[in-house]
Amino acid sequence: MTQWTLAGRTAKMNSSAIREILKLTDRPGIISMAGGLPSAKTFPISAFEAACHTVLQRDGSAALQYSTTEGLPALRQAVADFLPWDVDPEQVLIVSGSQQALDLIGKIFLDKDSRLLVERPTYLGALQAFTPMEPVAVGVDSDDEGMLVEDFAAKVGTGADKARFAYVLPNFQNPTGRTMSEQRRQALVDKARELNIPLIEDNPYGDLRFEGESPLPLAARNPEGVLYMGSFSKVLAPGLRLGFLIAPKSVYGKLVQAKQAADLHTPSFNQRVVAEVMKDGFLHQHIPTIRTLYKDQRDAMLAALDKEMAGLEVRWTRPVGGMFLWVQLPEGMDAQKLLPLAVERGMAFVPGAPFFPGNPQHNCLRLSYVTVPPAQIAQGIAALAAAIQAYPQE
């Protein structure tokens, strides 16, 4: 076999630990709370059918032609109109899934060995997106209200080692489900402004709030200091690969150049179809149906946890939106070792360790409540409790 020489950076690249786990767990008969997929029940198929037809009839070949890197003007405008602060459409970059925004951000901010700050734990896909740039991801301690501002300030670094940015998920974080409080948001924005550190705000789940009011996004508090990422994956359909990045003018041009090199532009047909679907306030009717479904599912999971985990030393988050909750197992228990016991009993989850940028906690795991129907949620959580009880004592 030919031994080709690959770039040194490939040594650090690896398959998502979650995808590897899903290969084992997404088997028939397993109640899988491991995946990160939205519920397919929420995809508005007839709205897409009508929009595809309209776009092809109305726009003809233009809908299938190359288009601009920044994105379809009508969609950039629709995104700006949808956001809860004053956004200039010229600052909107339509991207091929918000995952691409992470890649572009990595490319324009990170050199080899650059420091970046993330929550502990954080979205694994962001760590993966930044890895090819060979940065040093430093975990900032986080509690139920999000990133701890004192630890953020302590880990920013100085001189050449000063962090290039901090990546945060203020709403219904993946993986923990927790939400940053009003006070913490403002404190973080103020501190980041003082230290001149850009914040990357990733908000794919923000519209899926079940109760209470959303605190303002970080970007709304300091538009010049925050890059804001949103996505159509959780409110329409992930297969579209459509997301958006709102960037200050100072970096917008560099992001466009990075995107041009990566893929020229986001699929023009998909952009036109989504602009058509969004017309006349469709999302304002559609999103509440997703919220209702997910809220019922969350309630089912919380009720099952309350019932099945009674007497076990297990704690979990109570998310007010989104798709995930986070379970803290008894001290000393390793979720990776618990997984086969759970699979034997018919359920699967994602162990928490891969979500940490270093120094992982092992006694935690992520559960998704959106794809499994309520009756199976109860059964799956009972199987998890049985696995915890069967875990060998030291």
Ligand code: PMP
């Ligand atoms: N950020 C977070 C926190 C996510 O959970 C996901 C999807 N799982 C993404 C970004 C990427 O989403 P997409 O590329 O589908 O917009």
